[in-house]
Amino acid sequence: MTDLLRFITCGSVDDGKSTLIGRLLHDLGQLADDQLDALDSDSRAHGTRGAERDFALLFDGLTAEREQGITIDVAYRFFSSDKRAFIVADCPGHEQYTRNMVTGASTADLAVILLDATRGVLTQTRRHAFLCHLLGIRRFILAVTKMDLAGFAQDEFDRHVADFTAFAATLGLGEVTAIPVSGVGGDNVARRSAAMPWYAGPTLAEQLDTVTVDSATGGPLLLPVQGAIRPDRSFRGVTGLIAGGSLAPGDAVRILPGDVRTTVAQVLIGAAPVDAATAGQSVILTFADEVDCTRGDVIVAANDPPAVADQFEATLVWMDSDALLPGRGYWLKLGTQSVSATVQPPKYRIDVNSLDQLAARTLELNEIGVAEVYTDRPIVFTPYADNRTLGGFILIDKLTNATVAAGMIHFALRRSSNLHWQALDISREAHARIKGQRPRILWFTGLSGAGKSTIANLVEKKLHALGRHTFLLDGDNIRHGLNRDLGFTEADRIENIRRIGEVARLMADAGLIVLTAFISPFRAERELVRGLCAPGEFVEIHIDTPLAEAEARDPKGLYAKARAGELANFTGIDSPYEAPDAPELRIDTSAMSAEQAAQAIVDFIERG
Amino acid sequence: MALATLDRLEAEAIHIIREVAAECAAPVMLYSIGKDSSVMLHLAQKAFAPAQPPFPLLHVDTTWKFRDMYALRDRAVAASGMQLIVHRNPEAVARGINPFDHGPLHTDMWKTEGLKQALGAGGFDAAFGGARRDEEKSRAKERILSVRSAAHGWDPRRQRPELWNCYNARLSPGESLRVFPLSNWTELDVWTYIQRENIAVVPLYFAAPRPTVVRDGVILMVDDDRFRLADGEQVETRTVRFRTLGCYPLSGALESDATTLDAIIAEMRASRSSERQGRAIDHDSAGSMERKKREGYF
Numbered sequence: 001m002t003d004l005l006r007f008i009t010c011g012s013v014d015d016g017k018s019t020l021i022g023r024l025l026h027d028l029g030q031l032a033d034d035q036l037d038a039l040d041s042d043s044r045a046h047g048t049r050g051a052e053r054d055f056a057l058l059f060d061g062l063t064a065e066r067e068q069g070i071t072i073d074v075a076y077r078f079f080s081s082d083k084r085a086f087i088v089a090d091c092p093g094h095e096q097y098t099r100n101m102v103t104g105a106s107t108a109d110l111a112v113i114l115l116d117a118t119r120g121v122l123t124q125t126r127r128h129a130f131l132c133h134l135l136g137i138r139r140f141i142l143a144v145t146k147m148d149l150a151g152f153a154q155d156e157f158d159r160h161v162a163d164f165t166a167f168a169a170t171l172g173l174g175e176v177t178a179i180p181v182s183g184v185g186g187d188n189v190a191r192r193s194a195a196m197p198w199y200a201g202p203t204l205a206e207q208l209d210t211v212t213v214d215s216a217t218g219g220p221l222l223l224p225v226q227g228a229i230r231p232d233r234s235f236r237g238v239t240g241l242i243a244g245g246s247l248a249p250g251d252a253v254r255i256l257p258g259d260v261r262t263t264v265a266q267v268l269i270g271a272a273p274v275d276a277a278t279a280g281q282s283v284i285l286t287f288a289d290e291v292d293c294t295r296g297d298v299i300v301a302a303n304d305p306p307a308v309a310d311q312f313e314a315t316l317v318w319m320d321s322d323a324l325l326p327g328r329g330y331w332l333k334l335g336t337q338s339v340s341a342t343v344q345p346p347k348y349r350i351d352v353n354s355l356d357q358l359a360a361r362t363l364e365l366n367e368i369g370v371a372e373v374y375t376d377r378p379i380v381f382t383p384y385a386d387n388r389t390l391g392g393f394i395l396i397d398k399l400t401n402a403t404v405a406a407g408m409i410h411f412a413l414r415r416s417s418n419l420h421w422q423a424l425d426i427s428r429e430a431h432a433r434i435k436g437q438r439p440r441i442l443w444f445t446g447l448s449g450a451g452k453s454t455i456a457n458l459v460e461k462k463l464h465a466l467g468r469h470t471f472l473l474d475g476d477n478i479r480h481g482l483n484r485d486l487g488f489t490e491a492d493r494i495e496n497i498r499r500i501g502e503v504a505r506l507m508a509d510a511g512l513i514v515l516t517a518f519i520s521p522f523r524a525e526r527e528l529v530r531g532l533c534a535p536g537e538f539v540e541i542h543i544d545t546p547l548a549e550a551e552a553r554d555p556k557g558l559y560a561k562a563r564a565g566e567l568a569n570f571t572g573i574d575s576p577y578e579a580p581d582a583p584e585l586r587i588d589t590s591a592m593s594a595e596q597a598a599q600a601i602v603d604f605i606e607r608g
Numbered sequence: 609m610a611l612a613t614l615d616r617l618e619a620e621a622i623h624i625i626r627e628v629a630a631e632c633a634a635p636v637m638l639y640s641i642g643k644d645s646s647v648m649l650h651l652a653q654k655a656f657a658p659a660q661p662p663f664p665l666l667h668v669d670t671t672w673k674f675r676d677m678y679a680l681r682d683r684a685v686a687a688s689g690m691q692l693i694v695h696r697n698p699e700a701v702a703r704g705i706n707p708f709d710h711g712p713l714h715t716d717m718w719k720t721e722g723l724k725q726a727l728g729a730g731g732f733d734a735a736f737g738g739a740r741r742d743e744e745k746s747r748a749k750e751r752i753l754s755v756r757s758a759a760h761g762w763d764p765r766r767q768r769p770e771l772w773n774c775y776n777a778r779l780s781p782g783e784s785l786r787v788f789p790l791s792n793w794t795e796l797d798v799w800t801y802i803q804r805e806n807i808a809v810v811p812l813y814f815a816a817p818r819p820t821v822v823r824d825g826v827i828l829m830v831d832d833d834r835f836r837l838a839d840g841e842q843v844e845t846r847t848v849r850f851r852t853l854g855c856y857p858l859s860g861a862l863e864s865d866a867t868t869l870d871a872i873i874a875e876m877r878a879s880r881s882s883e884r885q886g887r888a889i890d891h892d893s894a895g896s897m898e899r900k901k902r903e904g905y906f
Contacts, residue, residue, distance in 0.1 A: 004613040032882040073764060075748045076741045078794045085613040087792055099769045106771040226626040231659035239655070241623040241773065270654035280611045282622035284657065295630055319769045333774055336630070392772050401778040403768045 002080065005213060008089045008104045008132065011114030012124035016145045020114065020183035021077065021090060022055025024204060027190035030079040031058075055183070074104040083209045098352070098366040099319035101128065102406055105135040106392070109213040112141045112204075117150035117180070121163045127352045129164075130171060134315065134368070134408070136388055138174035141207055148182040152195040170355075177211070179204055220304035221245035221253065222382070222390050224335030225297045229284060237268070237284045238293050243335065243389035244382075245301060247283070248276040252302040255293050256380040261302060263288040296337045298380040298390070306382040306390060309412035310375045315384075316343070318363035320397065320404035326362065326371075327494045329528035330404065334393035337379050340531050341395065344372040363405075372413060376531050384408035398524045399578065431511035435469045439508040440605060441533060444517045445526060445580065446543030447572050448558055449550035451589050451597075452517040455543060458598035460515055463605070468513055473500060475518040488569045494525055501529030508537060513605070521571045523578040540583040541601060547572045549590060614801055621648075621789035622655040623773055624752060625736065628787050629655075629662050631777035632734040635787075636727070639665040639685075639692070641677040642853045643809050644738030644790055646684065647798055650807050651789060652736075653688060664691035666735070668726055670718035671696060672707060672855035674831050680810045695726035707857040708836050714855070720903055724760050727784060734777070734785040742794045743883065746898035752791045758782030762901045795851075795883050796876055803869045813872065815849040815864040826860040851876075851883055 011017045025031050031039075035058070043054040077088040089104030105111065111132040115125055132140070142164055150156045161178040168176055179188055180199055187193030190205040202210070222244035229237040247253075251264045267277050268284040277283045285299070293299070300306060318324055324343060332341035349360035349369035363369045384391030395405040432439050442459065444452040456472055463470045479486070483499055486492040497520050507514045520526055530538040550572070551559040562570035569575045580586075585604055587597045611619070628635055637652060639645050652661040665685060685692040697705075700717040707714045727735060741748045751770045756762055758781075768776055777785060790798070802809060812829075819830045821841050828835075829850075830843050835857065837843070848861035849872075866872045 002613050003611070004616050033880040035882050073749045073767060075745075076792065077748065078742045078792075080794075080796075085794075085797075103769045103771055107773075226623070227630045229656060229659045235658055239626055241619055268657070271657040278611070280616055280619055282619040282626070282655070331778065333776065335774070336627070388772055389774075392774065394769075394771055394774050394776060396776055396778055401776070401780050401783075403770075403776045406769065406771045 002083065002085050004085045004087065005110065005208065005211075006087045006089070006108050007110040007112060007208070008091055008101075008108040008137070009112045009114065010091050010101060010104075010128040010132065011145075012116065012119075012122050016056075016116070016183045017114050018056035018058065018090065019054075020143060020145055020181065020189065020204075021088060022058045023183045023186050023189050025058075025077070025079050026055070027186050028079060028081060028205060074100050081205065081209050086208065098127075098131065099317065099406075101131055102135060102317050102319075105132050105137060106388070106406070108132075108135075108137055110139040110141065110208075110211060111137045112143055115142055115144050115160055115164060117144050117146045117156055117160060120160050121167060123353045125164065126167055126355075129168065129173060130352055130355060133171050133173055134317075136384060136408075139211055139213055140168075140173060140176040141204065141211075142176055142178040143204060144178060144180045145183055147180045147187060147193075147196065148185050152180075152182075152187075152193070154196070154198040157199075177201070177207055179207065219244045219386065220301040220306075221247055221251070221299065222306065222387055223247065223283075223285075223299040224337070224389065225255075225293060225295055225299060226336050227295050228293070235286070236290070237266075237286045238297075238299075239282070239284050240299070240336070241282045241389075242277060242279045244279050244387045246276055246278040247285070249273075253299050254302050254305055255291060256298045256300055256305060257308045257378050258292070258297070259305075259308075260291050260293070262291045298335065298337075300380075306380055307412040308378045308380050310378045311372060311413040312381065313347075313370065313372050313410045313413060314393075314407040315368065315370050315410070316346075316363060316395075317406045318365060318367050318369070318404065319406065320402055321365050322397070322404070323365070324363040324405070325491060325494060327491065327498060328522075329376075329398060329524050329531070331396040331398060332373070332375060332379075332393050332407075333396065334379060334381060335389055339379055340376040340528065342374050342528075343395075344374070346371040370410075373407065381409050381412075383411055398527060428509045428511070431509065433511075435511040437468055437511070437513065439511050440513045440537055440539055441504045441508055441529070442513065442515045442539050442541060442601065442605070443504075443520070443526065443529065444515065444541050444543055445520045445583075447545060447547060447550045447577055448519055448570070449553045449555055450543040450545035451594055452519075452543045454594050455587065455597050455601070456515045456517040458594055459601050462598055462602045463513060466602075466606070469511065470513045470515060471507055472515040472517070473504060478518075488575075490522075490569075490575075494522065497522075497525040498528065501525075501532055504529070505532050508533065519571050519577070521575065521577045523580065526580065539585065539605070540580050541585045541587060542580045542583040543587050543589060543597075544579070545589045614797065614804060617790075617793050617797055618651065618654075618801070620773065620792065621651045624775065624787065624789040625652055625655045625661075627775050628734050628736070628753070628777055628785070631775075632779075632785065634730070634732050635663040635734040635736065636666045636693070636730060636732040637661070637663055637736040638723075638738070639667050639681070640738070641667070641673065641681045641684075641810060642738070643798055643802060643813060644740065646807050646809050647793075647801055648736060648738045648789060649684065649688065650805060660688075660690060663736075664693055664730075666693045666695065666726055666730070666732075668719060668722045669694050669696045670714070670722070670855050671701070672714075672718075672857065674810070674812055674829070674853065674856045674859075676810050676812050677853060680808065684808060693726065693730065695722055695729070697722035697725060706834075707855055714858075715900070716903075718855075720900065727760070732784065733779055734787055736787045736789060738790050739788050740793050740795070740798075741788075741791050744897045746901060750788070750791075750901075752788055753777060754786040754788070755779070756784050756786055760784070761903065762786075764898070796873070799869065799873050799876065803873065810853060812850045812853060814868070815847050815866050815871075817845045817847050818861070819843045820846045820848060820861060827863070829856055829859075829861055831856040 042057045075090045091101040091104040157180045181188045188203045223240045226239045265288045266286040326345040329340045346360040346369035348357040382390040391409045393407045397404050444456050460470050460472050486496050504514045561567040562573040571577045705717045753775045849864045866875045
């Protein structure tokens with residue numbers, strides 16, 4: 001049985017990365033004749049080496065890559081020796097593709113960092129070593145390439161290795177093996193170089209074959225639950241890929257975050273029971289007790305549980321062209337847990353070239369920073385250094401569904417476990433009961449001039465007449481008091497809505513029916529408030545008026561000002577309005593009067 | 609001890625299938641009857657045992673597959689107990705689109721358009737496919753979860769970063785996913801796994817005497833009487849097998865004596881040619897697979 005080594009190759013543009021890997025595959029006899037024929041014809045058409053075979057063209061398969069002679073995205077290559085199977089993530093060198101490099105590094109056990117002997121340690125060399133280190137790679141091969149152009153000279157090699165080693169020490173990089181190679185000539189790639197008799201170490205192929213890599217099997221059990229399996233009443237199992245440790249029937253385990261204790265009855269792979277399973281295996285488990293265990297739970301060793309918290313510090317790699325918006329709600333996925341999360345303003349960002357910590361208010365595409373992350377409910381995690389699966393997460397934009405960031409957790413914040421909700425003797429249910437009503441937040445959203453305040457005011461009057469306890473929060477009024485420190489930038493608008501959401505929820509806790517009338521232009525923030533509320537409590541009411549109609553009404557003269565350029569960031573003019581996808585109520589003001597609209601809303605509320 | 613290659617690949621594929629089944633509203637598994645499909649179906653069954661996989665199988669049929677393939681399809685599906693949806697592009701049926709008269713249009717109408725129709729008709733938001741990254745250069749650059757636009761197009765420059773084994777399966781309205789659980793498998797991995805797990809595959813992968821014609825240097829099998837002989841062409845019996853299977857007039861055979869899995873694996877280890885050399889549709893022009901994928905091909 002062979003084992004599998006996943007590695008990444010990285011280096012600067014034009015340092016011969018593709019040439020080196022192409023040479024390695026060729027000399028190991030891994031390239032088929034028809035692939036070589038195609039390569040030779042490609043080399044004649046697009047190559048940069050005249051009539052010679054240009055191994056770089058083996059990998060750049062996309063049309064745009066061939067046209068521009070650059071690598072756009074990670075390419076995965078497969079080869080094997082007698083001892084091992086290999087998966088190589090061949091990563092682009094350009095700075096703007098940092099996110100692709102991080103993608104490739106996230107699944108690698110080892111990194112081959114290329115260093116051009118004619119140029120020495122470059123900024124890119126440092127960046128890539130840093131990124132690999134950040135992603136948790138602990139084994140490195142430093143391939144000093146183009147030794148043929150450096151006269152195969154030992155002192156050149158030694159000088160570069162000394163430079164790199166000095167830098168590696170500042171990073172705390174793991175084990176580094178330096179090898180002098182030439183991709184063009186194949187020196188020390190798969191066969192020993194006659195031109196460098198002074199080098200006694202392994203060839204690249206030998207090192208890849210023999211390097212030992214820490215497996216993730218050590219440490220306590222960590223098993224994120226993917227789902228439940230219940231074909232009939234006789235079988236109840238849960239599924240998942242073991243992320244750390246191992247597992248056998250009879251083991252005592254805890255199910256987090258609920259902290260239920262039970263014992264493993266059976267471990268199966270497919271339909272076959274096994275004596276034990278270890279990290280990296282996909283299993284099905286049954287328990288000795290009828291316990292509740294569903295997707296998002298984590299099964300852990302009874303005596304060594306990881307953290308359960310809703311606040312932690314993490315390193316973030318920002319991967320989207322839209323910058324990080326501190327305070328905005330993003331989906332956070334960690335293992336099989338999906339929650340809503342907000343990121344605090346970064347403590348600093350890291351200059352990947354100098355490794356300096358710089359002040360930052362946000363993170364732009366390809367920037368890396370450290371920030372606190374708050375989740376809307378406690379999640380189960382470990383520090384990234386302990387386990388990649390339970391310590392690494394992605395952030396997803398709620399509107400575009402793009403993966404916008406990769407995160408690596410440092411530690412839980414202490415206040416996360418020390419700050420408890422004050423237990424109150426008079427519960428929110430008790431407050432509601434004495435008022436004889438179901439608390440609600442009626443969240444009116446729509447363009448300026450759509451009629452939100454007018455209709456909300458009528459609704460409140462009608463509810464009041466029915467003996468309901470209500471309160472109306474109005475946008476302008478709040479901005480005169482609670483939120484007078486906020487402006488109209490995107491970030492301030494998000495904070496405005498967040499505070500109003502919190503206030504509205506406190507009032508609902510007091511048993512009131514709360515009405516809010518704010519433009520609240522971003523879907524993500526409205527969803528954030530919805531997430532604060534009990535199911536059914538948040539009633540989103542879209543006062544739907546076409547822009548042209550609202551602008552024609554212009555009750556406060558604001559559209560005229562915005563059109564005249566006297567008012568920036570005005571919703572509908574130079575700032576977007578994101579209409580609700582599925583509001584509880586949609587009021588078409590061109591089809592009904594304000595009075596009819598208010599009655600429709602009251603009817604909806606009174607129905608329950 | 610580190611896990612062996614096949615165990616790691618199996619665990620990863622099962623993980624992917626379960627993640628997508630948990631997070632997507634309406635997944636479907638493409639079943640094209642080849643060796644990769646056979647392995648993928650087996651993995652799906654292992655992922656949810658002893659329950660059924662929570663999605664149906666879909667065969668986008670061109671009507672031009674080998675007869676042996678249709679026979680295996682019906683046997684394998686019956687054995688699995690899963691639902692099979694067979695879709696044939698009605699326009700291609702009506703126009704009699706075939707590989708002899710219509711060239712690249714054959715693939716476009718039956719496979720690309722047929723697939724889009726079938727996914728739309730079923731309201732599927734994720735489709736598992738058995739493609740592997742070692743097959744072709746543009747595949748090597750594709751994510752395991754590949755987002756396709758409402759028009760089913762693939763944009764290689766706008767792929768989501770894909771970290772660890774943490775997959776983002778969220779979609780905007782109209783978008784869908786192509787999911788490749790076998791992304792990190794090689795052809796040899798597929799065969800050694802078929803051997804280890806004793807998975808049934810189409811007999812055409814094993815050498816046997818078959819009626820053949822050599823056309824443009826490619827050995828084609830005359831599978832039924834729809835095959836049109838050109839002037840001077842003779843049907844001859846040759847002992848051949850197939851490395852990949854598609855529409856029979858487009859699949860090149862190789863002369864071989866490999867009648868067992870051991871012999872197939874030994875032959876492949878010694879082979880000096882790549883898997884898809886015999887596939888006519890891959891050689892239309894440089895970058896043709898990338899172009900097909902941009903248009904919605906699997």
